Amino acid sequence: MDKLNDTLQKKNLGAFYTHKLYAEKSLELVRAAIARVPTGNDYIILDRCAGTGNLEAGLTDEELSHCVVSTVEYYEYKVLQELLGAKVRHIIPPIEMTDTFNAGLVSGADALSKEYIENPVIKQYIANPQCTIILFENPPYAETTSAEHQRQRQSKKSSTWKQSYVVTEMKKEVKGTASNDLGNVFIWSGFKYYLRQPTDSYIVYSPVKYWKAQHLIDRKFVKGFAYNRRHFHTNIDACIMCAYWQNIADSRKEIEIAAYDIDDNTGTLVSCGLLPVKQVFTTYSKIYYDKRPIPDEQRTGILAGLNGLEKVGGKQRNKPATAPDIMGYMVAHSSGFDNPDLDSSLLIAARYDGNGFFLRKDNYLEKLPMFCASRYITYNRAWTERARIMKSADGADRYNADVASGKLAQFLLKCLLFTCTEMQNHMRTFTGSDGRFYRDELCLDGTNGKTIALRDIKGLIPGDREKAILNQWETVLQWAKKAENYSPSLTYGVYQIYAELDTSHVDETTGNTIWDNVELHTALAGLKTLVKDYYNSEIVPVLFEYEFIK
DNA sequence: CAGTATTGAATCATGTGTTC
DNA sequence: GAACACATGATTCAATACTG
Structure with a gap:
């Protein structure tokens, strides 16, 4: 959909798609998480913001059969349904009903709604101790109070997601500016509602600030990559971290991530070495x-x-x-x-x-x-x-x-x-x-x-x-x-x-x-x-x- | 090739109002 | 009156893309 909408619409919904090479690279982290699934356990790979399924495209059929995917944007949902509907374990909602189309969005697929948190299809796995949960997501990052939104006097209008159930719940526990960012809401809610066992994992794309400056999570960093934001259909060069977090408490203050740019001419990943990420504590x-x-x-x-x-x-x-x-x-x-x-x-x-x-x-x-x-x-x-x-x-x-x-x-x-x-x-x-x-x-x-x-x-x-x-x-x-x-x-x-x-x-x-x-x-x-x-x-x-x- | 036009994913400290 | 919560609000520049 990033080609379908204008800039601000894109920013409101945070629709920026994941480059194929980056998606494939991050499968290394997913497979490391799968390797950690205890013997005899079932597992699911949950992606609450799958878009048209870029992240999942490189998974094997066997891996896909563990996937639970959803997207809130209607046209993406149609594409997702067509591309992966038959291969994944669940797509939410499973079939289109008369009320599925709702002003361009998909009813019941808003990951920040109470309805979604309580979705019985997902809940059955959360409630099952014999099932390992792996979250794998490139959430939308929408900072709707950003300078650009303010310049266009669109801050209020673009901030409807802040009224959502999950944001309300998050604000009870997380103080400060961390809740300004839609991406942070996904990360917080991922750990809050879906991960419960030490072998559960979250592989997530996001700028590092949630860990570096806002200290939103205190989980164990296993491995991560640095990607160039430019290849997410943006116009700016910046660093996006794809991190594999294990659901175990940890207090490390510094991590290292392997950086990869993309050479558009050859269509290959270009290694740019290891980058340190150090937490900051004072302004x-x-x-x-x-x-x-x-x-x-x-x-x-x-x-x-x-x-x-x-x-x-x-x-x-x-x-x-x-x-x-x-x-x-x-x-x-x-x-x-x-x-x-x-x-x-x-x-x-x-x-x-x-x-x-x-x-x-x-x-x-x-x-x-x-x-x-x-x-x-x-x-x-x-x-x-x-x-x-x-x-x-x-x-x-x-x-x-x-x-x-x-x-x-x-x-x-x-x-x-x-x-x-x-x-x-x-x-x-x-x-x-x-x-x-x-x-x-x-x-x-x-x-x-x-x-x-x-x-x-x-x-x-x-x-x-x-x-x-x-x-x-x-x-x-x-x-x-x-x-x-x-x-x-x-x-x-x-x-x-x-x-x-x-x-x-x-x-x-x-x-x-x-x-x-x-x-x-x-x-x-x-x-x-x-x-x-x-x-x-x-x-x-x-x-x-x-x-x-x- | 030079000159011109366009561009920027992804806040946070502050003041003020509210609550206890 | 302290502590907390929340609404508020602002370009400039260099680099790059484009044009002729």
């Missing part, structure tokens, strides 16, 4: 944010938007603050990297919707690794990284000790250099509506006197990479000063130069974009390349070492 905001209270009399000033300028109008959720030692506002929230540019920002004043803290002159340097870490996914876009690597404050004790001892002094200055030359630093210099002059202190423009960054960066012992970046910055600044809009009274960072000085217009005859300052544009592009290389070689390894990313 930056809990540990690293500067929580020093702000007196009421300092709660004046302006709020800033994501573009670094003053935000006027709209919903203002945050309170501004102004004080001699406040130099900006940093946001580095959430553990995942799904919306890196929303989840991290560096602004001259409080972000209008909060989720951050005020950067202060006395300790801003030790806060910068949070900003640096928040840029990881932008410069490491391989499919193995997104949805596997996350942010954490788990290394805080070691980090704080090494900051205190001075061991990390050079590293912090490297972070400073990166922060001052990276585009996502949206601090800008301007006069606010409150009449105050806001000056960007985290940039390397000394035209109007040294910024705090310039003062501190003197301590950096520059290697070749640092020298190259500093030189390139000088070139950028030189050309920026020749731009028409350049204002000598302002102190410019890279982003402000990009936004205000690196202007362009469209040639009326050719329709081409003409950069008003080609040299400036070229110099900026050169700087970006240098900064990216610098980040990955000098900063990322230390961020991993101290578990800012893991």
Whole structure:
């Protein structure tokens, strides 16, 4: 059905199909689970979201005769019925009745309904101690409160599944955001309602966050694979784990999964080595944010938007603050990297919707690794990284000790250099509506006197990479000063130069974009390349070492 | 080949309201 | 008044796909 529906419909129902090669690969895990079935036992392989039966396609007839499958989408049900109906042990519902078709869905096949949980066909196996249960599923992942849904104002409309019986039950036991995701509901309910014996198994496709960050389950990891989400008919590279969980309690904090990409030309799996998945336990905001209270009399000033300028109008959720030692506002929230540019920002004043803290002159340097870490996914876009690597404050004790001892002094200055030359630093210099002059202190423009960054960066012992970046910055600044809009009274960072000085217009005859300052544009592009290389070689390894990313 | 257009599966911290 | 529960709500960028 993924070809039949529009994008949002697809997202609502989570219809993304499993590539044949991935489905076949995961049969290794299913067969390992079958091998564990005690002698003399019957077993069933249950798939509550079978779609058109992709996962089951590679099973032998004998294995298929143990399968119990269902799908909630009517046209998929028709296909499933035709392809596997005669071979599987049960398809739910077994035959089509007059009321089976229900507004495009299949009556009685909604795995999240009470009716389904109590389905007698499945229940007979659950109740039978001589039967082993193996769940084998690629559940839908629908995060209907996601940024994209919100942009299209569809969050409410797309969230009807949240009214379901299973979600209601899950919320009684699982607190927090884990229940926001439809995929998590499947995983939770799988363990809750279907697995009962130590030899029962769950082989499930999902991004790792349910185990890594949300700690939704505490079962024994037997084996797993990492697959590229792109081959699930999506447009993004990200990591999907297919894991074999055994129904035995376990407290491992780190697992390894074997990664496989697909070469579309040859139609073969390409091994990409072993990837570690480490659990995360603490967020930056809990540990690293500067929580020093702000007196009421300092709660004046302006709020800033994501573009670094003053935000006027709209919903203002945050309170501004102004004080001699406040130099900006940093946001580095959430553990995942799904919306890196929303989840991290560096602004001259409080972000209008909060989720951050005020950067202060006395300790801003030790806060910068949070900003640096928040840029990881932008410069490491391989499919193995997104949805596997996350942010954490788990290394805080070691980090704080090494900051205190001075061991990390050079590293912090490297972070400073990166922060001052990276585009996502949206601090800008301007006069606010409150009449105050806001000056960007985290940039390397000394035209109007040294910024705090310039003062501190003197301590950096520059290697070749640092020298190259500093030189390139000088070139950028030189050309920026020749731009028409350049204002000598302002102190410019890279982003402000990009936004205000690196202007362009469209040639009326050719329709081409003409950069008003080609040299400036070229110099900026050169700087970006240098900064990216610098980040990955000098900063990322230390961020991993101290578990800012893991 | 260069320039242009399009794209992003898969939240969570926060404030506020509610309950005890 | 503490603890809990839940509704709320927001791009930017680089990479890639496409076009001529």
